[in-house]
Amino acid sequence: MAKEYNPKEIEGKWQKEWEKSLIYRALDSSKKPKYYALIEFPYPSGDGLHVGHPRPYIGIDIIARKKRMEGFNVLYPIGWDAFGLPTENYAIKTGKDPRIVTKENSDTFRRQIQSLGISFDWSREINTTDPKYYKWTQWLFLKFLEKGLAYKAKMAINWCPKDKIGLANEEVVDGACERCGTPVEQKEKEQWMLAITKYADRLLDDLDTVDYPERVKTQQRNWIGKSEGALIKFDDIEIFTTRPDTIFGATFIVISGKEDRFTGRYVTNPATKEKIPVWEAEYVMSDYGTGAIMAVPAHDERDMEFAKKFSLPIVENYTPAGFEDYGKKVIKYKLRDWVFSRQRYWGEPIPIVHCDKCGVVPVPEKDLPVLLPEVKNYQPTDTGESPLAAIEEWANTTCPKCGGKAKRETDTMPNWAGSSWYFLRYCDHENDKEFASMDNLKYWMPVDWYNGGMEHTVLHLLYSRFWNKFLYDLKLVPTSEPYKKRTSHGLILAEGGEKMSKSKGNVVNPDAIVERFGADTLRLYEMFMGPFEQAIAWNEESLVGPRRFLERVWKLKDKIYQGKALEDTDYQGLALVHQTIKKVSLDIESMGFNTAVSTLMIFTNTLDKQEKVSQKEFETLLILLAPFAPHITEELWEILGHKDSIHLQKWPVYDPQKIEKDEITLAIQIDGKVRASLTVSRGQSEDEIKTAVLAMSEVKKWLGGKEPKRVIVVPRKIISIVT
RNA sequence: GGGCGGGUGGUGAAAUGGUAGACACGCCAGUUUUAGGAACUGGUGCCGCAAGGCAUGGAGGUUCAAGUCCUCUCCCGCCCACCA
Numbered sequence: 053m054a055k056e057y058n059p060k061e062i063e064g065k066w067q068k069e070w071e072k073s074l075i076y077r078a079l080d081s082s083k084k085p086k087y088y089a090l091i092e093f094p095y096p097s098g099d100g101l102h103v104g105h106p107r108p109y110i111g112i113d114i115i116a117r118k119k120r121m122e123g124f125n126v127l128y129p130i131g132w133d134a135f136g137l138p139t140e141n142y143a144i145k146t147g148k149d150p151r152i153v154t155k156e157n158s159d160t161f162r163r164q165i166q167s168l169g170i171s172f173d174w175s176r177e178i179n180t181t182d183p184k185y186y187k188w189t190q191w192l193f194l195k196f197l198e199k200g201l202a203y204k205a206k207m208a209i210n211w212c213p214k215d216k217i218g219l220a221n222e223e224v225v226d227g228a229c230e231r232c233g234t235p236v237e238q239k240e241k242e243q244w245m246l247a248i249t250k251y252a253d254r255l256l257d258d259l260d261t262v263d264y265p266e267r268v269k270t271q272q273r274n275w276i277g278k279s280e281g282a283l284i285k286f287d288d289i290e291i292f293t294t295r296p297d298t299i300f301g302a303t304f305i306v307i308s309g310k311e312d313r314f315t316g317r318y319v320t321n322p323a324t325k326e327k328i329p330v331w332e333a334e335y336v337m338s339d340y341g342t343g344a345i346m347a348v349p350a351h352d353e354r355d356m357e358f359a360k361k362f363s364l365p366i367v368e369n370y371t372p373a374g375f376e377d378y379g380k381k382v383i384k385y386k387l388r389d390w391v392f393s394r395q396r397y398w399g400e401p402i403p404i405v406h407c408d409k410c411g412v413v414p415v416p417e418k419d420l421p422v423l424l425p426e427v428k429n430y431q432p433t434d435t436g437e438s439p440l441a442a443i444e445e446w447a448n449t450t451c452p453k454c455g456g457k458a459k460r461e462t463d464t465m466p467n468w469a470g471s472s473w474y475f476l477r478y479c480d481h482e483n484d485k486e487f488a489s490m491d492n493l494k495y496w497m498p499v500d501w502y503n504g505g506m507e508h509t510v511l512h513l514l515y516s517r518f519w520n521k522f523l524y525d526l527k528l529v530p531t532s533e534p535y536k537k538r539t540s541h542g543l544i545l546a547e548g549g550e551k552m553s554k555s556k557g558n559v560v561n562p563d564a565i566v567e568r569f570g571a572d573t574l575r576l577y578e579m580f581m582g583p584f585e586q587a588i589a590w591n592e593e594s595l596v597g598p599r600r601f602l603e604r605v606w607k608l609k610d611k612i613y614q615g616k617a618l619e620d621t622d623y624q625g626l627a628l629v630h631q632t633i634k635k636v637s638l639d640i641e642s643m644g645f646n647t648a649v650s651t652l653m654i655f656t657n658t659l660d661k662q663e664k665v666s667q668k669e670f671e672t673l674l675i676l677l678a679p680f681a682p683h684i685t686e687e688l689w690e691i692l693g694h695k696d697s698i699h700l701q702k703w704p705v706y707d708p709q710k711i712e713k714d715e716i717t718l719a720i721q722i723d724g725k726v727r728a729s730l731t732v733s734r735g736q737s738e739d740e741i742k743t744a745v746l747a748m749s750e751v752k753k754w755l756g757g758k759e760p761k762r763v764i765v766v767p768r769k770i771i772s773i774v775t
Numbered sequence: 776g777g778g779c780g781g782g783u784g785g786u787g788a789a790a791u792g793g794u795a796g797a798c799a800c801g802c803c804a805g806u807u808u809u810a811g812g813a814a815c816u817g818g819u820g821c822c823g824c825a826a827g828g829c830a831u832g833g834a835g836g837u838u839c840a841a842g843u844c845c846u847c848u849c850c851c852g853c854c855c856a857c858c859a
């Protein structure tokens with residue numbers, strides 16, 4: 053009785069074996085060329101992993117595994133982006149220490165991810181909430197401060213008057229507090245800011261040097277929002293416009309305001325010399341341009357609407373002006389500086405001390421990290437300050453400069469901080485002298501392929517590019533851009549097509565799938581279910597397809613013989629082998645995982661139809677399948693008698709000469725409709741084919757004795773007859 | 776309003792301008808001396824007994840040939856959004 057396919061047994065066995073043999077370890081120096089593959093590190097939420105999480109991990113795993121087999125020294129790391137609101141809110145609710153919650157959650161995530169056989173280098177695991185990590189996040193902040201790119205400014209924050217806490221933008225839903233529904237107010241507060249706008253131009257221009265999807269570049273460009281316009285003075289009111297040439301049509305001025313009303317003032321239009329009224333309106337943004345515009349109703353729809361509503365003059369035919377006749381050329385951006393303070397507990401403490409005598413004093417490097425102290429209450433204070441402000445023994449300190457009494461900064465950093473540089477830390481994760489050594493960074497950077505969600509293509513990507521560029525200017529990192537290539541994956545939705553969420557109760561846990569079908573089946577299904585970039589609904593029924601496929605592969609081992617291979621027997625077989633290698637190789641590179649899997653299925657089905665299967669071809673199949681289904685292929689590789697891992701084998705190369713079949717069936721179209729087919733061989737000339745086609749009885753029938761007007765022979769494709 | 780995707784069988788989907796529906800799910804019939812399916816074999820776009828005809832949201836166009844290119848139009852999804 054042949055041994056049955058038992059995924060549970062072989063998957064556990066090989067996962068342990070790989071951990072021992074260290075075959076997925078990245079080496080910091082190697083004769084091989086390097087390859088840095090990256091996924092966005094997850095936030096270890098209390099809900100555990102759902103089947104959507106691994107989709108990008110599997111996709112990039114396939115690429116990482118193929119690169120290894122192609123002779124690259126591959127870095128494919130993972131860690132935890134563990135600071136953040138859900139954990140903090142959970143702590144507020146339960147009083148449980150977020151450190152413990154984070155530990156539990158990341159332990160669960162790790163166990164779940166490890167059960168999928170993804171070739172992460174677990175020895176480089178990082179955690180943004182680990183003091184050994186956030187020491188360097190703090191250090192990097194001090195660099196920004198040192199170079200004048202971190203500064204304090206009064207900013208309006210979202211404030212819930214009922215809960216008396218500051219809210220992150222994400223917690224404001226339709227202008228109201230997410231948890232109590234009270235309308236959110238704006239409250240002025242001193243905030244730390246990072247001057248990302250200083251890098252606006254380079255963040256924009258350097259998009260031309262990277263391989264991102266065009267829509268991601270467009271989103272980044274729109275977010276930066278560079279526009280060229282002019283500042284024009286209407287007496288003492290300065291306005292910004294991108295169309296200074298329309299100034300002769302400007303019939304009133306609008307300044308930003310809470311309600312639509314006439315201010316009672318008039319100013320002079322410098323072009324027409326006419327007195328025009330100054331209005332206030334909601335539709336003008338206070339934080340863009342100068343917060344004031346010249347209204348040209350004939351040219352701008354919103355101006356027109358406003359003019360009609362309040363019966364303001366409209367001039368339809370006006371003389372165009374020159375660009376700089378009445379003002380000076382200026383470049384404006386939509387991009388704002390980054391508000392870097394949070395009045396929250398679960399984040400990196402900002403390493404600053406406030407001294408009455410010395411002012412803002414950075415915590416000296418030797419005193420880093422500034423540890424997040426333990427507290428009893430995680431709730432922000434009544435005044436909207438971080439809970440850290442309530443811990444006097446922590447907040448009261450001495451000034452590092454003068455030794456006098458001083459207070460610590462009690463704001464923490466936003467969630468984005470740790471993720472803005474984590475890809476650098478992976479290159480040298482244990483370094484306690486530097487955030488990462490230049491030697492290691494020079495070896496590994498830039499990231500060769502970075503895959504993540506569409507929801508991060510604006511902020512996270514922009515922020516991390518900004519940090520990297522800043523560090524590049526300080527000569528602390530070797531490349532101006534951190535990521536050479538960026539791709540995105542689609543979400544996996546619940547069976548009904550809705551987003552998976554705990555509250556809807558439609559979350560599918562991968563543990564259950566691994567238990568029932570095995571990790572290899574789950575991996576294969578997630579790759580096969582549809583195009584990688586596209587959102588797609590989970591379908592439990594369809595999992596049996598990939599499982600049956602693996603069963604078929606498993607059974608092939610009982611038909612092995614050491615004889616003539618399929619590709620030795622005829623051109624058809626030869627072509628199939630080489631076509632399969634080509635298609636699978638190219639599909640992996642272009643993330644066409646679904647069609648790569650179907651190609652492997654076709655190859656397997658063909659082998660399965662043979663009485664006997666040559667070991668040579670079976671091994672080709674296993675090697676091509678190995679990145680997708682690492683456990684079953686490793687087991688079969690061992691059964692075939694190999695002592696080394698299949699994952700260390702050479703990726704096969706196809707021979708372009710051997711891809712073409714010697715015989716091909718051409719379709720014959722008559723007036724655009726397929727009426728017959730003809731099998732021709734490699735060497736046949738067009739004329740020979742033409743003669744053969746016209747002699748066919750089927751063709752004669754459709755021609756009905758008429759002479760064809762044209763006969764078009766498209767080599768290796770089709771024959772088209774026009775009557 | 777802007778930007779980007781999409782619309783192909785019962786379902787997920789394939790298809791350098793060249794035989795639309797590969798591959799898979801489901802379904803149908805049969806096989807495996809009972810049952811079961813995470814087993815096997817065959818069938819399966821629609822209409823038609825057949826010959827054949829019709830089919831890629833809709834309407835036109837270019838072409839020997841269009842899911843694919845062009846024009847118009849309808850619908851769906853996502854992201855951004857009074858950014859002058």
